Amino acid sequence: MNRSQGITVLGATGSIGVNTLDVVACHPGRYHVVALTAHRQVDKLFAQCLQFRPLLAVVADASAASQLQQRLRDAACPTEVAYGEAALEVAATLPEADMVMAAIVGAAGLRPTLAAARLGKRILLANKESLVVAGELFMRTVRDSGAELLPVDSEHNALFQALPAAYDGNLDRNGIEQLILTASGGPFRQRDAASLRHVTPDDACNHPNWVMGRKISVDSATLMNKGLEVIEAHWLFNAPADRIDVVVHPQSVIHSMVRYKDGSVLAQLGSPDMRTPIAYAMGWPERIAAPVKALDFLALSGLTFEAPDLQRFPCLRLAFDALRAGGAASAVLNAANEIAVEAFLQQRIAFLDIPNLVERALQTQDLSACHELEALLQRDADTRRQVQAWVAA
Template identity: 65%
Template structure:
């Protein structure tokens, strides 16, 4: 069994994935040491985490927030060094003393530090699906060039990873994989009448029936864009084309995903809907450690059900498949438009069902964009956001 301590940077420490990561790591102080914690602007939460875990560095999004945190930590007698800005995020991700990076910053903002960790050859625990959606080829090339170890944290991709043979990445074609089946809960509106979706509020969209998540990802689950982004992520992680990645609506969220083989076998990974399971799996891989998750009681669950996804109800899922098939910059445009549309919805400036309309219109208008370098990815992201904001104004 491994006995050396792994130094861990948690990008997005105050979010749900970050907090779950710290919960697992705290259960194994002989295995994990917290090197750096980052947050956008949640000063109070990051302050408490710094006192509890004593990282070497804490990073916030801007200088003002960092100054406030620095003063509070100094008054509390803490020696944590506080940094600010996007460059600091990359620095704590690529730092030579770091072994493991949890990439859990939501949205496009998480791309640069996650890519820095990959380029530095770290063990990268990828919870930021947008890194692959925005720059799949660029990111995977960085992993291959540096020898980084990339482990998926999304429960679905982690389940697929567990159900695939160990040598899959070395020779996918020789492993007899027929298709990948990504399960989806269907979110809070799986069985709602379509007419009812016109009046959906942010509070309703964020009330996920099975998972505790942030507001943005909760809305993505309600539109099933979250699953669409996961389809694109699965393409890059596992080298599977769109036609070999299917979505299965599974309301109980017990089977996290499945892999079907050429001989007809289907391997599934099951567990209670608790993100500490995939986090613990990736943190300790290839070993297994206690995650604090209760055992799965199949007798209590009693039955598991499955449905085909309804593309009329969930047009965002269809748009994600379209972007994957189009290739090029389409997935990056899709992601940027979705982030802008979801933000507008959460601010009550866009109706729930118009989210898909904004994304579709942005995809139609965004032409001649490229994602062959980080600069091009960022430029494409910004241009797509400009178009999406114009479309949002047109919807009002």
């Protein structure tokens, strides 16, 4: 590697963004930061700008932008500041950026990630909603532009590592029987169904293994996160729903597995630390160092597996249903879930209301296919309005 590679981090103040910058800091001669984006965490973004000196920083609105710009000027930091959705697309398409870490949570990350894909950049995909909402459109854009798409979710990164190096999207031609995603089971794996009626947002965000943002932590608690990952795996690896399986693995040591037709199963193992898949995606096809604690096999008490309980956690079933339904079903599923999770975090609905609202949306919204971005985003907006109305009723 002769030239320092530029990276834009979409969602720099979230857990994936912070971990990405940790990896960048370990390789100062290999990578440099071109742009950082955040929502409204001005203090955190300000500190990141001082450390990494990006060309551009993007925040959500004019007020946050004004505050950040003044603080950067006072600190003699040359970073320019912009705000709004259009500025996110600018950050994702700067010519100085060789790669884009797509780590904005939710459908909000779709437009800038798609913009980077159109330009043929290396996309480090942590925003699973880009594929859940617009899988057909996104994958078509990647193929047409020649962009490199590398999965950062630990499960899909593990599958990528366990698949043949020259995997061409054909399971049978590569002797593959099944893709197996592992799930920790979340904080309520051993809770009885009746007790789930009374769990709080803090309970749901207290994940036993991973340190994540509040939205994805709730998704982990409902198993919707695993459902979204099933849909993502379908698009990434061209796998139908009946060739994707989910097993609960509470220790979070095996991150996913590939079962081959000869009886072999290849698994990727490691400590539950997102800096491993981030470093793998950043350095691919090389492997680069990451500040991750080595997995100590002698310290492991055991590796256990169990089937997911679809009665207590119906969100996983709903995600499989949406994948099989096709059309805009996955976009509706995601939009309904985002509004329901937000309402739960605001303590406006109960935990068990989340799958009920998602299922109601799938039963009532238009699930017909949308082939263009604006039509998909309109379907997303319509679903959000309807679920918001149900929450308010």
